[in-house]
Amino acid sequence: MADYDHIPTLKENIDRATVDSVLSLDVDKYKYGFETDIESDMAPKGLSEDTVRFISAKKNEPEWMLEWRLDAYRRFLTLTEPTWAKVHYPKIDLQDMYYYAAPKSTPAPKSLDEVDPALIAMYDKLGVPLREREILAGVERPNVAVDAVMDSVSVVTTFREELAKVGIIFCSIAEAIREHPELVKKYLASVVPVSDNYYATLNSAVFTDGSFVYIPKGVRCPMELSTYFRINEKKTGQFERTLIIAEADSYVSYLEGCTAPMRDENQLHAAVVELVALDNAEIKYSTVQNWYPGDKDGKGGIYNFVTKRGDCRGVNSKISWTQVETGSAITWKYPSCILRGDGSRGEFYSIAISNGHQQVDSGTKMIHLGKNTSSRIISKGIAAGFSDNTYRGQVSAHAKAKNARNFTQCDSLLIGDTCGAHTVPYIESRNGSAVFEHEATTSKISDDQMFYCQQRGLNEEEAVALIVNGFVRDVLQHLPMEFMVETQKLIAISLEGSVG
Amino acid sequence: MTTPILEIRNLHARIEEREILKGVNLIIPPGEVHAVMGRNGSGKSTLSYVLAGKEDYEITEGEVLLDGENLLEMDPAERAAAGLFLAFQYPIEIPGVATMTFLKAAINAQRKARGEGELSTPDFMRAVKTAGTELNVDTDMLKRPLNVGFSGGEKKRAEVLQMALLQPKMCILDETDSGLDIDALQVVSKGVNALRAANRSMLVITHYQRLLNHIVPDVVHVFSDGRIVESGDKDLALQLEAKGYADFDGAAA
Numbered sequence: 001m002a003d004y005d006h007i008p009t010l011k012e013n014i015d016r017a018t019v020d021s022v023l024s025l026d027v028d029k030y031k032y033g034f035e036t037d038i039e040s041d042m043a044p045k046g047l048s049e050d051t052v053r054f055i056s057a058k059k060n061e062p063e064w065m066l067e068w069r070l071d072a073y074r075r076f077l078t079l080t081e082p083t084w085a086k087v088h089y090p091k092i093d094l095q096d097m098y099y100y101a102a103p104k105s106t107p108a109p110k111s112l113d114e115v116d117p118a119l120i121a122m123y124d125k126l127g128v129p130l131r132e133r134e135i136l137a138g139v140e141r142p143n144v145a146v147d148a149v150m151d152s153v154s155v156v157t158t159f160r161e162e163l164a165k166v167g168i169i170f171c172s173i174a175e176a177i178r179e180h181p182e183l184v185k186k187y188l189a190s191v192v193p194v195s196d197n198y199y200a201t202l203n204s205a206v207f208t209d210g211s212f213v214y215i216p217k218g219v220r221c222p223m224e225l226s227t228y229f230r231i232n233e234k235k236t237g238q239f240e241r242t243l244i245i246a247e248a249d250s251y252v253s254y255l256e257g258c259t260a261p262m263r264d265e266n267q268l269h270a271a272v273v274e275l276v277a278l279d280n281a282e283i284k285y286s287t288v289q290n291w292y293p294g295d296k297d298g299k300g301g302i303y304n305f306v307t308k309r310g311d312c313r314g315v316n317s318k319i320s321w322t323q324v325e326t327g328s329a330i331t332w333k334y335p336s337c338i339l340r341g342d343g344s345r346g347e348f349y350s351i352a353i354s355n356g357h358q359q360v361d362s363g364t365k366m367i368h369l370g371k372n373t374s375s376r377i378i379s380k381g382i383a384a385g386f387s388d389n390t391y392r393g394q395v396s397a398h399a400k401a402k403n404a405r406n407f408t409q410c411d412s413l414l415i416g417d418t419c420g421a422h423t424v425p426y427i428e429s430r431n432g433s434a435v436f437e438h439e440a441t442t443s444k445i446s447d448d449q450m451f452y453c454q455q456r457g458l459n460e461e462e463a464v465a466l467i468v469n470g471f472v473r474d475v476l477q478h479l480p481m482e483f484m485v486e487t488q489k490l491i492a493i494s495l496e497g498s499v500g
Numbered sequence: 501m502t503t504p505i506l507e508i509r510n511l512h513a514r515i516e517e518r519e520i521l522k523g524v525n526l527i528i529p530p531g532e533v534h535a536v537m538g539r540n541g542s543g544k545s546t547l548s549y550v551l552a553g554k555e556d557y558e559i560t561e562g563e564v565l566l567d568g569e570n571l572l573e574m575d576p577a578e579r580a581a582a583g584l585f586l587a588f589q590y591p592i593e594i595p596g597v598a599t600m601t602f603l604k605a606a607i608n609a610q611r612k613a614r615g616e617g618e619l620s621t622p623d624f625m626r627a628v629k630t631a632g633t634e635l636n637v638d639t640d641m642l643k644r645p646l647n648v649g650f651s652g653g654e655k656k657r658a659e660v661l662q663m664a665l666l667q668p669k670m671c672i673l674d675e676t677d678s679g680l681d682i683d684a685l686q687v688v689s690k691g692v693n694a695l696r697a698a699n700r701s702m703l704v705i706t707h708y709q710r711l712l713n714h715i716v717p718d719v720v721h722v723f724s725d726g727r728i729v730e731s732g733d734k735d736l737a738l739q740l741e742a743k744g745y746a747d748f749d750g751a752a753a
Contacts, residue, residue, distance in 0.1 A: 447555070448592050451554055451592075452591070452592035453594070453606075454580070455580055455585075455586050456609070456610075457577050457580035457607075457610035458577060458605060458606060459575075460577075466597055466605050467594060469596070469597065470594055470595055470596030472596070473597075474596070
């Protein structure tokens with residue numbers, strides 16, 4: 001877990017060099033902008049059928065998977081880039097990117113001892129609790145299993161044995177394709193169809209890694225599952241694919257945390273996440289995203305075009321998305337729920353902070369199909385600097401969705417007068433018994449609030465952080481404990497330099 | 501001679517083109533409680549904001565020393581850390597921030613600014629509990645967001661609670677009696693009186709004499725048209741109450 005608090009203080013596992021390299025980056029205040037020197041094994045530049053074949057071959061995929069990818073690639077050729085989001089960026093040249101980069105330390109390591117020390121050192125910098133020592137000692141986070149993903153290949157998966165005891169499968173998607181083809185064939189693209197949208201289709205053709213989780217019937221996952229994504233190779237698009245299946249009466253909580261080193265070129269990130277909840281199952285999916293947002297002039301930064309969708313397929317199933325978005329130059333992301341099963345429930349709790357020249361267009365979709373389905377949306381957007389922050393959300397009730405209910409609350413907070421906050425709700429009901437409520441507010445941090453806090457001794461930045469933390473409190477309390485403290489610090493870091 | 505806690509010399513301040521403070525002179529020695537009385541619009545509240553460092557005002561002349569240090573050079577947070585506390589007439593709501601969280605952030609921010617370590621959670625809790633009991637501030641109130649939905653009495657009690665915890669050298673109380681019924685007034689006054697100390701001074705701003713029956717001042721000043729026009733002992737307040745401000749307006753001319 002990234003530790004934002006103690007950077008200047010030496011801490012166990014963080015050496016002097018790390019501290020110095022972090023401190024030297026204060027120009028852009030991005031604390032994770034270092035680059036690990038690991039030789040990569042890269043695909044030829046550009047997107048083509050050959051690239052797709054290369055990736056599939058690199059992953060030792062079975063023939064059916066290659067065909068699946070090629071089919072996606074052919075469909076992708078027929079699609080055009082969507083333009084409806086309120087974001088602006090230069091055209092992305094898909095032929096000027098690499099689609100595969102894997103650390104060269106093959107064959108796959110059997111234990112942490114065999115892992116490239118440079119990689120372990122990088123995770124140390126990020127504070128990923130990978131060390132078995134820590135895990136066994138149970139000091140920091142005894143109940144988090146980490147599947148660390150760096151550029152495309154899952155390097156180490158911990159805790160797997162313990163999870164295997166209760167029948168839980170937690171592995172890389174590549175491994176799942178090889179080891180559990182029946183599950184992958186059944187569920188992959190069953191929530192986000194191959195040609196769902198431009199970026200999802202691209203992802204289907206060239207995805208390189210991601211996580212796979214399978215929770216068997218009646219099992220309550222004994223720990224929070226956690227994956228760290230990290231974009232490391234220059235000009236490498238990262239296309240993750242995550243698939244989580246919760247069988248009837250099961251429960252799982254999944255944490256996704258992201259950081260990336262800084263660089264000049266814009267990097268495309270187009271992940272697809274699919275969740276399937278069967279009868280009475282519950283999935284909680286939490287994300288903290290603090291990728292490089294670009295420098296103070298808006299140069300560089302990650303383009304984050306993600307498709308996340310959950311299918312409440314079973315009766316009384318529940319899917320809850322919680323996201324904290326503070327990074328990326330551009331965010332285009334709408335974690336959604338299809339409320340198919342009768343009595344199913346979808347939740348979306350979001351904190352989206354934009355500063356500098358960041359552009360955020362994010363929200364959710366709650367598609368009510370089943371009877372007595374309910375959903376709840378709490379979105380808190382905070383815009384500072386020259387950023388644009390848009391909430392875009394859809395709530396719809398199908399003709400058969402009797403007694404569907406939704407409550408939406410969308411609050412925006414503006415800091416300064418050069419940023420923008422926008423709310424774009426799409427509400428459609430085809431059922432007379434559906435009840436949808438939508439509340440939206442836009443506010444500014446008032447001079448009086450700032451003066452009051454300063455009169456009590458808080459400096460400007462402390463005052464903004466405190467007020468913003470208060471503003472997002474309704475969402476903060478839905479985060480798992482380990483993300484909550486981190487998020488409060490992240491908010492302060494993200495808003496540095498937003499006042500004065 | 502001991503250094504006064506607060507010394508104001510010929511202070512002039514304006515907002516946009518309008519001059520509001522027109523040469524304020526005031527010396528408050530350690531341990532003394534001074535009252536400033538004046539009608540609405542005479543510039544009393546402006547004086548409190550200027551001392552606390554609110555941005556809207558431009559100081560055109562004069563100087564202010566807090567315990568011998570140049571107050572006007574400091575930003576509002578530095579003034580707070582140096583020991584200046586303003587109890588607001590209308591305390592500001594901070595939605596979503598529990599009163600307890602706010603108190604802790606304020607104390608630790610001031611300690612940090614003074615180069616002191618953070619207060620440990622048990623020490624902080626003990627301090628809050630002690631101060632809270634005297635002011636009838638219970639745990640439930642401390643969990644609520646600061647000033648949000650607070651009654652008039654709760655707001656003022658929360659202000660005095662902050663004052664008690666922050667242990668300032670110089671307390672400015674701006675119309676602390678406004679919005680209080682007689683019972684609440686007694687609780688708040690008791691809290692303020694408990695903070696009277698040899699090394700702490702207070703400036704009580706009010707336009708009613710009744711507050712001064714509860715917080716008895718050492719010196720009373722009459723404020724009119726941006727300056728102090730008359731000073732005296734506590735009987736001056738009674739005189740004002742009986743005769744009104746009209747008699748003093750001439751002095752300001």
